[in-house]
Amino acid sequence: MATDTPKTIVSIVGLDKTYNGGHHALKSVDLEIYRGEIFALLGPNGAGKTTLIGIVCGLVRATGGTVIADGHDIAHDYRAARAKIGLVPQELSTDMFETVWHSVNYSRGLFGKPRDHAHVEQVLRDLSLWEKRNSKIGALSGGMKRRVLIAKALSHEPTILFLDEPTAGVHVELRRDMWEMVRALRDRGVTIILTTHYIEEAEEMADRIGVIDGGKIILIEEKHALMQKLGRTRVTIGLNERLDVIPPALADERLALADDGRSLVLTLMGEDDGATGAADLIKRLSAEGVEFRSIDTARSSLEDIFVDLVEKRP
Numbered sequence: 369m370a371t372d373t374p375k376t377i378v379s380i381v382g383l384d385k386t387y388n389g390g391h392h393a394l395k396s397v398d399l400e401i402y403r404g405e406i407f408a409l410l411g412p413n414g415a416g417k418t419t420l421i422g423i424v425c426g427l428v429r430a431t432g433g434t435v436i437a438d439g440h441d442i443a444h445d446y447r448a449a450r451a452k453i454g455l456v457p458q459e460l461s462t463d464m465f466e467t468v469w470h471s472v473n474y475s476r477g478l479f480g481k482p483r484d485h486a487h488v489e490q491v492l493r494d495l496s497l498w499e500k501r502n503s504k505i506g507a508l509s510g511g512m513k514r515r516v517l518i519a520k521a522l523s524h525e526p527t528i529l530f531l532d533e534p535t536a537g538v539h540v541e542l543r544r545d546m547w548e549m550v551r552a553l554r555d556r557g558v559t560i561i562l563t564t565h566y567i568e569e570a571e572e573m574a575d576r577i578g579v580i581d582g583g584k585i586i587l588i589e590e591k592h593a594l595m596q597k598l599g600r601t602r603v604t605i606g607l608n609e610r611l612d613v614i615p616p617a618l619a620d621e622r623l624a625l626a627d628d629g630r631s632l633v634l635t636l637m638g639e640d641d642g643a644t645g646a647a648d649l650i651k652r653l654s655a656e657g658v659e660f661r662s663i664d665t666a667r668s669s670l671e672d673i674f675v676d677l678v679e680k681r682p
């Protein structure tokens with residue numbers, strides 16, 4: 369019998385957390401994660417990312433709200449919910465004296481799953497750890513240790529994988545490998561939720577992005593839509609001769625004079641690709657007899673967008 373699998377795999381409603389001592393770390397967070405996506409939760413240090421993950425994974429007790437993970441309420445049906453979830457914690461701590469093979473099989477056992485060497489082998493191969501299966505974890509590089517943590521998190525065949533700051537402290541060159549691996553896991557059907565304070569990481573990896581700041585979700589958006597809606601295109605025209613003011617015939621609130629009058633900058637918001645705006649400006653420049661030597665078009669990055677967002681907040 370074919371039943372429709374719901375699109376939402378994790379549903380978080382009104383989640384609240386006040387730590388003992390009074391810090392209000394999460395303020396009525398609502399969040400839906402879709403099956404099969406990579407969702408990036410982006411926010412500065414202290415925003416509440418690890419707290420949110422801790423609650424979903426049963427390490428931190430919420431002070432309000434509900435979480436349903438793949439059909440199971442984490443409060444009322446904890447074991448079933450937790451069995452659906454793999455967690456790769458922010459802190460690298462694992463048994464350094466164990467071998468990779470033993471450690472990953474052991475993690476599987478903790479979830480009451482029967483031995484399945486074929487599955488563990490597959491996980492280790494997917495993470496390029498198979499050759500290292502007999503190495504002691506403590507002897508591995510930082511990047512490989514983190515992959516062992518991912519393997520442990522996948523040992524019991526979860527449908528949801530949380531990665532808390534997966535590339536914090538990982539060398540820049542190794543970040544790309546990590547991103548490739550995470551994408552491969554998604555392609556195998558695992559829903560991925562990662563937290564990061566690296567904007568580039570969210571931009572590179574995510575299907576959707578949530579921004580959290582001060583315990584509140586301030587934005588949730590499909591990545592491309594976010595870039596389109598909030599992105600800007602900047603057309604910079606290098607002038608042959610300095611201008612003191614923008615000629616009245618060119619007056620346009622989107623146009624500014626920069627570089628001591630040596631270039632004109634046209635800023636276009638939203639989906640405009642810049643080509644039309646630039647062509648129109650060039651026509652008007654020619655009509656005014658303003659000569660120019662260069663035209664550059666730059667699209668704002670997620671980084672620019674994020675800085676705008678956080679700066680605009682009270």
Ligand SMILES: Nc1ncnc2c1ncn2[C@@H]1O[C@H](COP(=O)(O)OP(=O)(O)O)[C@@H](O)[C@H]1O
Binds near residue numbers: 413
């Ligand atoms: N066990 C705790 N007790 C008290 N306050 C905490 C505890 N854990 C985290 N916090 C506070 O809650 C806020 C959110 O922390 P955290 O969830 O770790 O943020 P992030 O992962 O986004 O950096 C921070 O201000 C942090 O100091």
Ligand SMILES: [Mg+2]
Binds near residue numbers: 532533
């Ligand atoms: Mg954290």
